[in-house]
Amino acid sequence: MKIESTQNERVKRARELLNNKGRKNTGLHFIEGERLVREAVVSGATIVEAFLEEGHDLMAAVLEGSGAKVYTVNRAVMEKLTATNTPQWVCATVKTEKNDLPQYYPSGLIVVLDCVQDPGNLGTIIRTADAMGAVGVILGEGCADPYAPKPIRSAMGSIYHLAIWQTDNLLDEIKKLYAQDFSLICGHLNGGSTLPEIKTKCAVVIGNEGNGVSDSVADLCTKYRLPMYGFAESLNASVAAGIMIYETASIMNGKSR
Amino acid sequence: MKIESTQNERVKRARELLNNKGRKNTGLHFIEGERLVREAVVSGATIVEAFLEEGHDLMAAVLEGSGAKVYTVNRAVMEKLTATNTPQWVCATVKTEKNDLPQYYPSGLIVVLDCVQDPGNLGTIIRTADAMGAVGVILGEGCADPYAPKPIRSAMGSIYHLAIWQTDNLLDEIKKLYAQDFSLICGHLNGGSTLPEIKTKCAVVIGNEGNGVSDSVADLCTKYRLPMYGFAESLNASVAAGIMIYETASIMNGKSR
Numbered sequence: 070m071k072i073e074s075t076q077n078e079r080v081k082r083a084r085e086l087l088n089n090k091g092r093k094n095t096g097l098h099f100i101e102g103e104r105l106v107r108e109a110v111v112s113g114a115t116i117v118e119a120f121l122e123e124g125h126d127l128m129a130a131v132l133e134g135s136g137a138k139v140y141t142v143n144r145a146v147m148e149k150l151t152a153t154n155t156p157q158w159v160c161a162t163v164k165t166e167k168n169d170l171p172q173y174y175p176s177g178l179i180v181v182l183d184c185v186q187d188p189g190n191l192g193t194i195i196r197t198a199d200a201m202g203a204v205g206v207i208l209g210e211g212c213a214d215p216y217a218p219k220p221i222r223s224a225m226g227s228i229y230h231l232a233i234w235q236t237d238n239l240l241d242e243i244k245k246l247y248a249q250d251f252s253l254i255c256g257h258l259n260g261g262s263t264l265p266e267i268k269t270k271c272a273v274v275i276g277n278e279g280n281g282v283s284d285s286v287a288d289l290c291t292k293y294r295l296p297m298y299g300f301a302e303s304l305n306a307s308v309a310a311g312i313m314i315y316e317t318a319s320i321m322n323g324k325s326r
Numbered sequence: 327m328k329i330e331s332t333q334n335e336r337v338k339r340a341r342e343l344l345n346n347k348g349r350k351n352t353g354l355h356f357i358e359g360e361r362l363v364r365e366a367v368v369s370g371a372t373i374v375e376a377f378l379e380e381g382h383d384l385m386a387a388v389l390e391g392s393g394a395k396v397y398t399v400n401r402a403v404m405e406k407l408t409a410t411n412t413p414q415w416v417c418a419t420v421k422t423e424k425n426d427l428p429q430y431y432p433s434g435l436i437v438v439l440d441c442v443q444d445p446g447n448l449g450t451i452i453r454t455a456d457a458m459g460a461v462g463v464i465l466g467e468g469c470a471d472p473y474a475p476k477p478i479r480s481a482m483g484s485i486y487h488l489a490i491w492q493t494d495n496l497l498d499e500i501k502k503l504y505a506q507d508f509s510l511i512c513g514h515l516n517g518g519s520t521l522p523e524i525k526t527k528c529a530v531v532i533g534n535e536g537n538g539v540s541d542s543v544a545d546l547c548t549k550y551r552l553p554m555y556g557f558a559e560s561l562n563a564s565v566a567a568g569i570m571i572y573e574t575a576s577i578m579n580g581k582s583r
Contacts, residue, residue, distance in 0.1 A: 297459075301482065304568065312572045
């Protein structure tokens with residue numbers, strides 16, 4: 070089906086997914102670009118509507134085959150739909166998978182986000198967690214919405230590769246992990262400079278960009294202070310998180326230097 | 327002295343430092359915010375002009391003491407001066423230190439940037455290099471300008487902590503490092519997954535966000551492929567660089583896990 074007017078209702082509704090409220094009301098989120106749409110299809114995400122410019126018959130067929138409603142749009146409509154300055158030729162609305170908080174967490178590496186507020190950091194950390202083989206990410210209260218346009222872009226499809234667990238009571242989940250024999254590690258200014266022995270179950274807690282991990286959470290974790298050797302007092306939040314996740318994954322995978 | 331008009335010549339000239347051409351013509355760059363200005367003063371950078379809103383006499387005295395010309399400005403002028411949406415109360419023009427390429431590079435960790443184009447990545451990598459105790463950063467042809475507003479912000483003052491060497495012929499510097507017995511390491515898809523033995527002289531080469539390290543440079547380096555254990559094919563460029571710099575610094579500093 071063709072959509073030729075920027076005033077089309079479907080276009081308006083898709084645009085509402087750029088806002089928190091629109092995503093909440095519909096249980097959908099919005100993605101754009103060939104790479105991300107492809108990643109969503111391959112990962113088995115439920116694509117509800119797809120909007121393509123003309124001349125991309127193969128992608129249209131793939132999307133139709135996956136069960137999506139496919140609309141052909143002109144450039145003006147595509148520009149209206151997308152949040153970026155230089156829109157690509159495809160975008161889509163996708164069902165947001167709601168992962169119930171598990172009674173028992175699966176073994177492996179879990180990344181826990183305690184009030185990570187910057188959307189770009191949030192997406193980048195999810196991407197790193199994915200690259201390092203984490204089974205899932207727990208997002209506590211106060212975190213940015215992982216399904217907003219910016220984290221979606223920064224995560225580059227990783228959002229579809231691992232479980233995204235969202236909770237309004239992070240401390241409860243931390244206690245659950247603790248009871249289920251996870252090694253809990255958090256970055257902390259007062260921490261030691263070597264990592265503890267890490268088992269097959271490990272949760273790495275990443276704190277707020279300015280204030281770090283909240284005290285009640287940190288009290289249940291082994292505190293780790295990333296060694297620094299120079300003048301800068303701190304690292305970029307995504308970089309610090311990346312190093313911690315990498316180091317933990319390396320130990321769990323028995324990597325020697 | 328007071329500046330009350332947004333049309334003031336000094337304001338116009340300061341604004342030109344937001345552009346590459348303005349920085350080249352004057353040999354100056356522009357910084358804003360208390361933290362960054364403080365960092366510049368403490369690090370001994372040459373502040374030429376400082377612009378402050380009223381009510382910050384101590385900072386004004388410190389800046390005057392450092393040899394800067396200090397101007398008091400109103401909010402409208404400050405907004406005109408700064409590139410950010412929410413300007414702080416102080417900004418300044420600073421002399422760009424030109425570090426000649428050394429005949430002999432100092433021992434220690436050196437971070438080499440081969441065509442790192444994203445201004446945010448560039449600044450973040452310089453910040454990481456600083457935190458990990460690097461003695462300097464070499465920027466090859468094709469890199470973003472480290473003195474543009476965005477890298478200055480991302481580097482958070484690190485630009486004043488270590489030597490910034492800029493060259494139009496990176497390969498020559500790589501050869502120099504090689505001849506001077508530096509261990510040369512670069513991230514590479516075809517590399518091994520363990521780092522070589524690292525001496526007291528080590529250079530870590532970070533490549534372009536999309537294309538990696540150029541072949542001619544990589545051929546002189548030990549290629550290292552950061553182990554990944556999950557689904558994401560790659561990491562954010564700043565994160566990947568951060569992990570490599572951290573691992574190298576850890577080995578050089580004899581840190582055990």
